Structure formats: structure tokens, C-alpha cells
Amino acid sequence: MNRINKKLEANKKLLSIYFTAGYPSLNDTVSIIEELEKNGVDMIEIGLPFSDPLADGPTIQASSTQALKNGMTTEVLFNQLKDVRKSVSIPLIIMGYFNPILQYGVEAFCEKCKETGIDGLIIPDLPVDVYHEEYQAIFEKYGLINVFLITPQTSIDRIIFIDSISKGFIYMVSSASTTGAQSGFGEEQTNYFERIAKMNLNNPQVIGFGISNNDTFTQATKYAKGAIIGSAFVKHVTENGITTIDKFVKSILN
Amino acid sequence: MKLKVCGMKYQDNIEQVAALQPDYLGFIFYEKSARHFEADNMPELPKSIKKTGVFVNADINLVIKKINKHNLQAIQLHGKESPEYCKQLRQENIEIVKVFSIKDEFDFSVLTPFEDIVDYFLFDTKGKLPGGNGYAFDWTILNNYPSTTPFFLSGGIGLNQIDDINKFKKSVASKYCYALDVNSKFEIEPGIKNISDLKIFKNNLISTIMNYNVNEKGYYGEFGGAFIPEMLYPNIEELRQKYLNVMAEPEFIDEFNQLLKDYVGRPSPLYFAKRLSAKYKTKIYLKREDLNHTGAHKINNTIGQILMAKRLGKTRIIAETGAGQHGVASATVCALMGLECIVYMGEIDIARQAPNVARMKMLGAKVVPALSGSRTLKDATNEAIRDWINNPVNTHYIIGSAIGPHPYPDMVTRFQSVISEEIIWQLKEKEGRENPDYIVACIGGGSNAAGTYYHYLHEKDVNLIAVEAAGLGVDSGESAATSVLGNEGIIHGCKTLLMQTKDGQITEPYSISAGLDYPGVGPMHAHLCKTGRAEFMAITDEDAMKAGLELCKFEGIIPAIESSHALAIFEQKTFKPSDIVVVSLSGRGDKDLENYIDYFKI
Numbered sequence: 001m002n003r004i005n006k007k008l009e010a011n012k013k014l015l016s017i018y019f020t021a022g023y024p025s026l027n028d029t030v031s032i033i034e035e036l037e038k039n040g041v042d043m044i045e046i047g048l049p050f051s052d053p054l055a056d057g058p059t060i061q062a063s064s065t066q067a068l069k070n071g072m073t074t075e076v077l078f079n080q081l082k083d084v085r086k087s088v089s090i091p092l093i094i095m096g097y098f099n100p101i102l103q104y105g106v107e108a109f110c111e112k113c114k115e116t117g118i119d120g121l122i123i124p125d126l127p128v129d130v131y132h133e134e135y136q137a138i139f140e141k142y143g144l145i146n147v148f149l150i151t152p153q154t155s156i157d158r159i160i161f162i163d164s165i166s167k168g169f170i171y172m173v174s175s176a177s178t179t180g181a182q183s184g185f186g187e188e189q190t191n192y193f194e195r196i197a198k199m200n201l202n203n204p205q206v207i208g209f210g211i212s213n214n215d216t217f218t219q220a221t222k223y224a225k226g227a228i229i230g231s232a233f234v235k236h237v238t239e240n241g242i243t244t245i246d247k248f249v250k251s252i253l254n
Numbered sequence: 255m256k257l258k259v260c261g262m263k264y265q266d267n268i269e270q271v272a273a274l275q276p277d278y279l280g281f282i283f284y285e286k287s288a289r290h291f292e293a294d295n296m297p298e299l300p301k302s303i304k305k306t307g308v309f310v311n312a313d314i315n316l317v318i319k320k321i322n323k324h325n326l327q328a329i330q331l332h333g334k335e336s337p338e339y340c341k342q343l344r345q346e347n348i349e350i351v352k353v354f355s356i357k358d359e360f361d362f363s364v365l366t367p368f369e370d371i372v373d374y375f376l377f378d379t380k381g382k383l384p385g386g387n388g389y390a391f392d393w394t395i396l397n398n399y400p401s402t403t404p405f406f407l408s409g410g411i412g413l414n415q416i417d418d419i420n421k422f423k424k425s426v427a428s429k430y431c432y433a434l435d436v437n438s439k440f441e442i443e444p445g446i447k448n449i450s451d452l453k454i455f456k457n458n459l460i461s462t463i464m465n466y467n468v469n470e471k472g473y474y475g476e477f478g479g480a481f482i483p484e485m486l487y488p489n490i491e492e493l494r495q496k497y498l499n500v501m502a503e504p505e506f507i508d509e510f511n512q513l514l515k516d517y518v519g520r521p522s523p524l525y526f527a528k529r530l531s532a533k534y535k536t537k538i539y540l541k542r543e544d545l546n547h548t549g550a551h552k553i554n555n556t557i558g559q560i561l562m563a564k565r566l567g568k569t570r571i572i573a574e575t576g577a578g579q580h581g582v583a584s585a586t587v588c589a590l591m592g593l594e595c596i597v598y599m600g601e602i603d604i605a606r607q608a609p610n611v612a613r614m615k616m617l618g619a620k621v622v623p624a625l626s627g628s629r630t631l632k633d634a635t636n637e638a639i640r641d642w643i644n645n646p647v648n649t650h651y652i653i654g655s656a657i658g659p660h661p662y663p664d665m666v667t668r669f670q671s672v673i674s675e676e677i678i679w680q681l682k683e684k685e686g687r688e689n690p691d692y693i694v695a696c697i698g699g700g701s702n703a704a705g706t707y708y709h710y711l712h713e714k715d716v717n718l719i720a721v722e723a724a725g726l727g728v729d730s731g732e733s734a735a736t737s738v739l740g741n742e743g744i745i746h747g748c749k750t751l752l753m754q755t756k757d758g759q760i761t762e763p764y765s766i767s768a769g770l771d772y773p774g775v776g777p778m779h780a781h782l783c784k785t786g787r788a789e790f791m792a793i794t795d796e797d798a799m800k801a802g803l804e805l806c807k808f809e810g811i812i813p814a815i816e817s818s819h820a821l822a823i824f825e826q827k828t829f830k831p832s833d834i835v836v837v838s839l840s841g842r843g844d845k846d847l848e849n850y851i852d853y854f855k856i
Contacts, residue, residue: 054639054747099760100759103754103756149484153646153647154487173485176646177485
């Protein structure tokens with residue numbers, strides 16, 4: 001069983017953390033993963049940096065630009081991760097834009113993910129219909145779970161379609177925004193969270209965008225299986241380096 | 255487009271027609287027809303040909319019997335068959351084609367009950383007989399086709415219709431046309447087809463014409479599509495579903511044409527450049543887009559898109575701009591319509607294009623600096639897309655070039671296609687013929703080129719030349735010649751050719767001309783490049799600047815540096831004295847004075 005599915009069966013609310021690979025320093029990748037697992041995080045999204053991250057706000061844009069300057073590439077990332085499964089058992093997801101994956105070769109990329117022990121992928125600009133028609137068979141051949149996004153504007157029919165081809169969880173974008181926006185959830189968001197929860201989808205939902213502290217984490221996980229923190233974590237390592245990750249995780253979970 | 259040959263009757267003739275490999279062969283199971291198929295067995299046919307049974311109000315059991323007996327892959331229903339009847343036949347696991355006859359007008363709402371039940375519609379001429387009347391209906395009725403179900407076009411199609419079909423293919427009406435259905439116009443007598451005529455038809459029309467227009471999924475060959483985050487899906491999908499219908503509305507067409515005439519100042523002249531022609535010993539015509547209001551072709555698109563935005567009920571407009579031309583054109587139409595306008599512009603471009611920034615502000619737009627990445631056009635586009643993600647409901651994004659996710663490249667191209675539409679009749683007036691030998695246009699994203707080529711894409715005798723910016727030289731590391739330096743990838747929502755590292759990180763182009771300083775080309779141009787339909791040339795800063803100055807001295811026209819790239823090809827390529835070469839003079843040089851002054855130390 002895929003580690004993501006196994007984790008989703010756990011009887012608890014899940015905390016997933018996103019970080020940009022190669023940031024703040026090129027070789028921080030594995031240390032960050034180990035530190036996150038040690039402090040009780042449930043899932044990790046490893047951001048493969050891209051020059052033109054359309055769905056990201058200023059924090060993740062800046063970390064991506066810096067990571068690329070530091071020398072991060074697809075090849076370097078796979079090299080850094082080649083022994084990661086010797087030290088951690090936490091589900092690992094690579095989150096990246098489609099062009100770098102396309103240039104690496106979609107099948108070669110998937111094969112390398114399997115070899116490395118990556119469990120799933122989130123590719124925001126690979127539309128669900130293109131995935132379904134062209135790439136699903138390849139992803140599944142290498143046992144990878146592809147995670148799709150839904151937003152407050154996604155129609156019911158489309159949510160049902162996305163649910164039907166998802167094999168892990170659905171990434172619920174909390175509001176119409178790029179990453180790292182807003183503070184706190186209003187009535188509009190909680191109505192949307194409730195609406196989706198009531199649909200009783202086959203796949204559990206994990207909420208992302210706009211989760212930054214214990215308060216927003218608690219609010220989101222009232223309606224969903226888990227929540228994802230990205231920009232707030234990247235901001236934390238920007239300001240504090242990677243030695244106080246324990247403090248950050250504690251501040252969310254307590 | 256697929257080809258269906260209908261009314262097959264005799265063994266030998268069937269085999270001869272099958273040898274031409276049409277996609278469908280039709281057999282009529284209707285006793286009153288002169289082409290009634292009576293034989294017990296059909297000859298063995300290649301698997302690629304779908305055997306189609308044609309019925310008129312037949313008993314459903316008879317239809318099923320014929321399907322099984324002859325192993326039919328499709329049925330075509332010509333009578334008053336109901337949706338329920340069609341639904342029942344669905345269980346037979348075959349393609350269902352429902353026929354509707356059109357005379358002078360047609361109420362498309364009768365299609366609705368059949369929409370999810372049948373695979374195709376077939377439109378035939380309404381006459382005395384159920385099919386086979388032998389004359390065509392007015393195909394422009396299909397301009398208002400409201401559905402996305404693909405259809406067969408039928409009724410009186412023969413060799414004489416080849417020109418009409420070519421015109422039809424370029425029109426909105428052909429968007430969902432899946433196949434052509436021919437019958438009586440290719441007969442020696444009812445049921446016997448004229449093989450040589452069919453061969454000519456097929457060769458002329460079906461097999462040899464490569465399609466350079468976008469397909470229903472938004473692709474030009476392998477390029478195009480919509481690679482967008484889910485957050486943008488509702489916006490793009492709304493636009494995709496509505497843009498063709500909106501553009502086909504008579505009131506929309508009227509308003510668009512009226513504004514192009516009275517506000518933009520169209521038609522723009524097609525000017526015979528006498529002294530330049532004498533120098534290069536060929537006939538050079540300039541399509542004067544530089545004389546448009548706001549000084550370039552960009553306004554054609556922004557007028558179209560602002561009317562589109564209004565019809566979609568949007569109240570807030572965003573746009574990206576490099577040199578500021580598209581930003582000015584967007585701010586202009588927003589002022590015209592009283593809509594809020596936000597223009598994203600790279601911080602570096604804001605500094606070097608001060609007059610256009612001032613223009614936008616005077617026109618009431620808010621200019622927001624793009625501070626990320628390289629702080630130029632690419633990043634301004636990223637910022638505009640991010641704005642749209644954050645404001646999905648009330649905002650329309652006016653993309654300025656033939657790039658972006660489908661339907662943008664096609665929509666922008668169609669709004670710009672007025673350029674080639676005018677060249678056709680202007681050249682006819684001046685030279686007595688519609689087709690020039692060459693059409694030349696510069697390419698950044700490629701909107702002026704797309705519009706200048708559009709009506710000539712399928713005219714084989716018209717050579718297309720696309721001129722990219724070589725910057726300091728194609729191999730200098732400071733260039734924007736995407737067709738040479740780029741490879742296939744995804745930029746700003748579409749699959750196309752772009753300049754990138756081997757890791758798939760998009761790189762920074764360079765050109766002295768801000769309008770050509772883009773790391774990708776529109777997907778249509780990627781397709782024209784890959785198929786060899788257009789010849790791509792690269793012109794350096796230096797050659798472009800010289801050509802710009804030459805136009806000033808020879809013709810009294812100061813061109814935009816973008817357009818100067820197109821003019822520079824005459825130093826590199828020799829044309830025959832009898833050749834007619836139309837060059838798109840996409841913009842005027844006022845905005846570039848500073849550059850010209852610096853470059854030539856004027």
C-alpha cells in the first residue's frame with residue numbers, strides 16, 4: 001500500500017508541510033525532511049522550483065528563485081533524495097510545475113520517483129483531463145498518486161470527476177488565491193469547507209492555501225482530513241533558518 | 255475533415271470507391287430511394303472505412319437486423335426518428351448520425367433533445383426527397399451553430415463546391431464540421447459513383463490540405479492546449495464555451511466592425527512602397543497597421559476582447575505589457591467602455607518605457623510593476639495570471655498576443671484576422687489578384703503575424719515568412735529567436751516552442767525591440783514552423799535598426815523597431831521582380847524614438 005493511503009487511514013488530523021527544495025541552502029533538502037518527520041509532521045511536499053510559478057505568491061516565488069540560484073535542478077534533487085528512504089518513512093510528495101517534468105521526460109521522472117521512494121505528485125498546471133488522457137497509465141505504472149486541486153469555483157460535476165480519478169486525497173484550495181495570501185478564514189470559506197465535506201467524496205480532503213498557524217490549522221481540519229502549510233513554513237526558514245523547525249511544528253500542533 | 259460517400263449500391267463500384275479510402279461509406283436501406291441497397295451481402299471493406307446504414311423512419315427491429323447482418327459501424331437516421339428511438343439504438347454500440355434538413359433558415363433548438371444521445375448531426379438540404387436533392391443549402395446558416403456536437407455537412411456537394419468548401423473551412427461555421435458527405439454530384443447514374451471525380455475531390459480537398467487552424471481541443475498540431483492551474487479552469491472554460499458564439503452574434507460583429515472603422519480608423523491602407531520596391535527589385539506592399547489608433551495592430555485585439563468582456567459581464571480588466579503598446583491599447587479600450595484597467599508591467603520595462611507608462615496613466619489605468627523574476631514581459635504575464643487567480647469572478651484578462659491557454663491564441667488570431675481580410679480585397683483592387691507571393695511579419699508572441707497570415711494559411715501559393723529577433727546574433731546568448739533556440743515545452747498555459755534550460759526553466763530572451771523580447775511563440779506559429787508552412791528568419795538588432803532607418807529615408811515612414819525586423823529581410827533574401835511581397839508594418843516608431851536616437855546618435 002502506498003504510504004499516502006496508509007497515512008490517510010490513521011485516526012488523526014494530518015499536518016502536511018511544503019518546502020522549496022534547495023532553499024535556504026542547496027543541501028538543506030534532506031535535513032528539512034528528517035526534521036519534519038522527527039517533529040510529528042504527517043506528510044511532506046517537496047517543492048521542485050520553477051522559474052515561473054504561476055500559482056504561487058511572493059514567498060514561494062522568492063524561495064524558488066533563490067533555490068534555482070543555489071543550483072537546484074531536477075537531477076540534483078533526485079541525487080539528494082537517493083538515500084532518503086534509509087532515514088525516513090513519512091509520505092513524500094513532489095510538488096512542481098509541469099514543464100521541468102516534461103523536459104526530464106514524464107516516464108523517466110515517474111520511474112525516478114519510484115526508485116527514490118516518492119509516493120505522489122502535485123502538478124498544479126497539469127490539467128486533470130490531460131492527465132487522464134495522456135499520463136494516468138504512466139503514473140500508475142510506477143505506483144504514484146497524483147493529487148488534484150479543487151477550488152471554491154470548481155463545479156460539482158468536475159469535483160465528482162476529479163474524485164473519480166483520484167487515488168489518494170483531494171487538495172482543497174481554501175480560496176481563490178495564489179499561495180501565501182490572507183489571514184484566517186471567513187464565512188465564505190467555512191461554507192465551502194462544509195459544502196465539500198457534505199459531498200461525502202471517496203477521497204479524503206486536505207486543505208491548503210492560507211493555513212499559517214494553529215488557529216487556521218484547527219479551523220481547516222474541523223472539516224477536512226488534514227491541512228497543508230507552505231508559505232508560512234518557507235517564511236519561517238527564511239527568518240530563522242532550519243534549526244528551529246521543531247518550534248514551528250509545535251506552534252501549529254499545540 | 256473526414257469524407258463520407260453515400261448511396262453505394264453495386265459490388266464493383268463499392269470496391270472501387272473503397273480503394274480511395276473514404277472514412278465512411280453509406281448504404282441506403284429505404285425502398286423508395288433510387289439508391290436502395292438491395293444486395294444480400296456487402297463486399298469485404300478495409301477496417302478503416304465505417305459502414306453506415308441510412309434509414310428513413312424504419313422499424314427499429316429492421317435497423318437492428320441490418321446492423322447485425324452487415325456488421326454496420328454507424329447508422330444515419332433521415333426521418334422523424336425521436337430521441338427515444340435513438341436512445342434505444344445506442345445500446346447497439348454504434349455511431350449514430352441524426353439528419354436535419356435546412357432550407358433558408360433553421361431552428362437549432364430542435365437539436366437539443368438529441369445532444370447527448372447521438373454522436374453526430376448531419377445537415378442536408380431540405381427538398382422534396384429525404385436526402386439526395388442535389389443542391390447545397392446556405393452554409394452561413396451554420397455560423398450560428400450553437401452546439402459542440404460534431405456534424406457532417408451534406409447536400410449537393412460536388413467538384414464545383416471546392417472553392418466554397420475552402421471558404422467554409424475558414425469560417426466560424428466549420429468549427430465543428432467533422433465530415434463532408436457526398437452523393438449524387440459524383441454519380442454517373444444513381445448508385446454508380448464517378449471514381450475519377452471522387453479522386454480529384456479527395457486529393458484536392460481532404461488529404462492534401464493540412465489544417466493550420468485550431469482543433470476543438472485547442473491544439474494546432476501538437477501545440478496549444480490549456481495547461482492551467484485548477485484555479486483558472488472556470489474562467490478559461492467559460493471563455494472557451496462562449497467565445498465563438500459571442501463572436502458570431504450579429505450585434506457583436508456590427509459593434510466590432512463599427513469601432514474598427516470609426517475609432518481605430520480601419521481599413522488600414524495597403525501601400526505600394528515604390529522606392530523601396532525599386533531598390534530591392536520586387537513589388538513591396540506595406541500593410542499600414544502603424545496608422546491605427548494607438549499606433550499598432552494591438553488595438554484590433556483589445557477592441558474585440560473588451561466587447562467580449564462586456565458580454566461575459568466582467569467589470570475589471572487586467573493586461574500585461576512589455577513595451578507598453580498592448581498596455582496602452584488595453585487602457586484605451588477600458589477608457590472607451592468605462593471599465594477599470596490594471597496593467598502589469600515589468601519594473602525594468604517601466605523604467606525604459608516612460609512615455610507609454612504616462613499614456614496608460616492618462617487613460618486612467620493603474621500600472622502595477624512586476625517585481626518578480628527578471629522584471630520584464632514574462633514576469634508581467636505571470637503577475638497578470640496571478641491577479642486573475644485571485645479575482646476569478648469579475649475580471650477578464652486581455653492577453654495581448656496569440657499566446658496563453660486555449661482559447662486565447664485562437665481568439666486573438668480571429669480578432670487580428672481583419673488584417674488579412676483587408677489585404678485580400680485591397681490587393682485585388684491594386685493587382686487584380688487576391689494572393690500575394692509572400693507575406694512577411696515579425697514575431698514575438700505572434701499576434702500581428704497570426705492576423706496577417708490567417709486568411710492565407712490554406713492558400714498554397716502564398717509563402718509565409720516569420721521574422722524573429724536574433725538580438726545580438728542567434729548564437730550570441732543574447733537573442734529571442736525562439737524557433738532556432740527553443741524547444742517544445744509549456745509557457746503561460748500552452749504547449750509551444752520556448753527558450754528554456756535543459757531542466758525546463760524558462761530563460762530570458764534579448765532583443766532591442768521590447769515587443770519581440772519574449773521567450774516563446776504562439777502555438778499556431780510553432781505549428782507553422784514545425785510543418786514548414788512558414789519560413790522562419792532571424793534578424794539582428796543591427797540589421798533591424800538599419801532597415802528601420804532605410805524606411806524613413808525611402809518612404810517617409812518611421813516604423814516600430816518590431817516592424818523594422820520584417821523590413822530587414824530584403825537585405826537577406828532575393829525576390830523576383832514579378833513577386834508581390836506584403837509586409838505587415840505592425841506599428842509606428844514614435845515609441846522607439848529614444849532607441850533610434852541612442853542607436854544612431856541622432
